[in-house]
Amino acid sequence: MGMEESLSRRDFMRVSAASLATLSVGSRIYAAGSDTLRIGLIGCGGQGTRDVISCVTSCAGVEITAMGDLFEDRLKESLEKLRSEVPQAVRVAPANCFVGFDAFQHVVQTDVHVVFLTAPPHWRAQHLRAALEAGKHVFMEKPAGTDPVGIRSVIQSARIAEEKGLSVVAGTQRRHSRKYREIIRRIHEGQIGEIVAAQCYWNGSDMLGYWKWWPQTDSLNGMEWQCRSWPWFTWTSGDHIVEQHVHNLDVINWALDAHPVMCIGMGGRAVRTQGNIYDHFAVEFEYPGGVRVSSMCQQINNTTTERIAERVVGTQGVAEVDRGIITGERPFTYEAPDPDHYQQEMIDLVRSIRTSTPMNEAAQVGESTMNAIMGRMSAYTGRAMKWDWAMNTSKLDLSPPKYEFGDLPMRPVAVPGKTQLI
Numbered sequence: 001m002g003m004e005e006s007l008s009r010r011d012f013m014r015v016s017a018a019s020l021a022t023l024s025v026g027s028r029i030y031a032a033g034s035d036t037l038r039i040g041l042i043g044c045g046g047q048g049t050r051d052v053i054s055c056v057t058s059c060a061g062v063e064i065t066a067m068g069d070l071f072e073d074r075l076k077e078s079l080e081k082l083r084s085e086v087p088q089a090v091r092v093a094p095a096n097c098f099v100g101f102d103a104f105q106h107v108v109q110t111d112v113h114v115v116f117l118t119a120p121p122h123w124r125a126q127h128l129r130a131a132l133e134a135g136k137h138v139f140m141e142k143p144a145g146t147d148p149v150g151i152r153s154v155i156q157s158a159r160i161a162e163e164k165g166l167s168v169v170a171g172t173q174r175r176h177s178r179k180y181r182e183i184i185r186r187i188h189e190g191q192i193g194e195i196v197a198a199q200c201y202w203n204g205s206d207m208l209g210y211w212k213w214w215p216q217t218d219s220l221n222g223m224e225w226q227c228r229s230w231p232w233f234t235w236t237s238g239d240h241i242v243e244q245h246v247h248n249l250d251v252i253n254w255a256l257d258a259h260p261v262m263c264i265g266m267g268g269r270a271v272r273t274q275g276n277i278y279d280h281f282a283v284e285f286e287y288p289g290g291v292r293v294s295s296m297c298q299q300i301n302n303t304t305t306e307r308i309a310e311r312v313v314g315t316q317g318v319a320e321v322d323r324g325i326i327t328g329e330r331p332f333t334y335e336a337p338d339p340d341h342y343q344q345e346m347i348d349l350v351r352s353i354r355t356s357t358p359m360n361e362a363a364q365v366g367e368s369t370m371n372a373i374m375g376r377m378s379a380y381t382g383r384a385m386k387w388d389w390a391m392n393t394s395k396l397d398l399s400p401p402k403y404e405f406g407d408l409p410m411r412p413v414a415v416p417g418k419t420q421l422i
Contacts, residue, residue, distance in 0.1 A: 027058040029132070037350060038091075040112035040136070041065035042104045042127055044078035046211075048118030049421060051171070052082060052344075055116075055139075056089035058343040058351040063089045066110040068103030068121070070227055075099060101403040108134040114167075114353065115139075120230040122146050122398065125153035128168070128362065131158045137353050139346075141171040143369040145247045146238035148390055149397040151370045158253050158362035167358045169349040170365035172250045173341035176348055179324040179334045180251065187255050187321075191330050192314030195256060195291055200248035201307045202297040204280070206272070207240075213274050222408030223400065231273025234376075234411065235398035239277040241267070241379075242372040245297035249375075250368035251310040251321055252285075252293055254418055259367045260285035260293070260374075262386045267379035269413060271300055276413045283375035295375065382416030396422045 019231040039055065041048055041170040044067055056062045064082060069075040075097060082090050104127045108115055114137040115125045119170045121143050131138050138161070161168045174180045188194070197248060230236035237243045253259055265283030272279035280298040287293060298305070310321040317328020324334030352359040374390040377383075400408055 001013075010071075035061055037062045037114065037353065038112045039064040040068070040107040040110055040115040041078070042068045042107050042115055042117050042131075043119030043141075044069040044075045046116065048116055049078045049081050051116055051118055051139065051141070051346075053085055054342045055346040055350070056086045058346045060351065063091045065091045065093075066098075066107045066112050068098040068107040069093055069145045070099070070101060070103065070393075072099045075358055085190075104130055108136055113137060114349070117141065120227070120236045121243060122150070122230075122236045125150040125157070128154060128157045129160070131348060132157055132164065132166055132168075135164065135166070137167045137349070138362075139169050139171070139349055139357075140362070140365070142250075143238055143242050143372065144170070144366045145369055146235060146242060146373070147396045147398045148370070148373060148394040149399075151366050151373065151391070154366040157364050158360060158366065161358070161360050162361055164361075165356070165358050167349060167352045168360050168362040169345055169352070170361040171345070172247060172361070172365055172368065173345045174247060174251055175254065175361070175364075176344040177338055177341045178336065178344075179338040182334055182336075183319055183324055183326065183332075184251075184255055186326060186332060187312055187314070187319050188257065190319065191326060191332065192312065192319050192328060193316030195312060195314050197291060197313040198252050198255065198293040199309075199311045199313075200245075200252050200293065200295050201309050202240075202245040202248050203303070203305050203307045204244070204297075204299055205301045205303075205305045206299045206381075208274075221406055222410070223405045226368050226408060226410065230277065232277055234277055234414075235400065237277065237279075238369075238373065239376050240299050241281045241283075241297050241376050242369060243279075244299075245281070245295070246365075246369055246372045248297075248308070249295065249371040250365065251296075252312075253364070253368050253371065255310070255312050255319070255321065256287050256291065256293075258288050260287050260371060260387055262286050262384060263371075263375050263378055264384040265295075265375045265379035266382075266416070267376075276411055278379065278414075281375060281379050283378065285371065285375070377421065380414035380416065381419050381421045383421050394422060 115131045117140040145151045211231045216225045263285045267278040267281035283295040285293040312319040326332040374385045378385040
């Protein structure tokens with residue numbers, strides 16, 4: 001069984017007083033006259049818990065009333081942290097705590113107004129579809145999935161959200177940064193001339209210590225082991241190019257107002273020993289008009305790891321987007337305040353719900369995730385990759401044969417030239 005084998009989906013803090021005033025609980029447009037926005041959390045790990053805390057500390061009149069996770073201990077840990085840090089916002093009755101593979105189905109059937117989808121990326125498409133079909137607004141963490149089948153589902157779900165007038169805000173928080181938005185606006189208005197090239201990077205250290213690695217034991221079966229250690233398995237995380245580097249690739253798509261037409265990539269495991277993902281990638285993407293984008297990412301300790309950036313090169317200047325600087329014929333430096341991006345995305349989400357002006361970021365985060373997936377597919381197989389084939393034709397589906405605890409062999413590490421392209 002190759003890493004890229006196709007399997008079916010058969011089983012499926014604080015903000016300024018002005019910002020808070022904007023979000024004061026005066027609007028009765030949503031929730032049939034209720035002044036309180038109720039959150040349901042699906043995926044009670046560290047990121048999901050932080051996202052909820054960010055929301056309730058940034059926006060008045062928000063509380064959490066339902067929670068669901070695959071594991072009971074994770075749900076309890078999250079609930080304890082929420083009660084410790086934002087006790088005034090926790091209104092979770094025992095009857096609204098759900099555990100298991102079907103926990104998400106129960107959460108979306110409660111009387112919440114918005115669900116936070118923060119389970120591991122593999123489940124994003126399934127959870128998004130269920131939330132929108134239940135008529136819920138959504139905050140969904142990036143990435144949007146781990147394989148082309150999942151991304152196609154997310155893009156289809158974006159249409160459901162549009163038809164129903166529901167907001168879907170993604171965890172690509174740079175899109176909500178005043179600094180980023182100003183630099184991208186200037187790029188789009190031609191301040192650096194015609195774009196001819198770009199570069200993006202997430203060169204960081206290993207994530208051990210940030211995420212817990214669960215060693216496999218006799219009492220920890222294959223499915224539970226891989227789900228608990230999800231960042232290190234391709235089917236659950238997408239690999240770090242998808243799970244993490246998607247942030248930078250999203251900025252490039254945004255700046256170029258396009259997705260790539262093809263790519264060729266390489267990567268491997270120089271030091272990583274856990275799971276079956278790589279620890280470094282380098283991918284060249286080609287965008288419309290022949291614009292080439294160089295992409296690099298790594299998770300390796302004791303290396304030069306401070307480059308997390310996006311750079312766009314034009315005929316009249318260069319935009320260092322992450323730094324808020326443009327050099328060249330029309331130089332510019334962003335010097336205004338840039339409020340916390342994690343809080344701003346929550347402010348924007350809540351405002352969109354309360355003013356009945358839906359935001360829908362599902363398709364754009366789906367496309368940016370597809371950038372990363374096709375880069376990974378190219379690196380894993382050693383084959384150049386066209387966007388149209390990867391997005392529309394590839395049958396790659398990394399789902400397990402069934403969703404239940406028990407034996408689940410780990411897929412082998414991909415080997416370029418041997419791993420099958422599907």
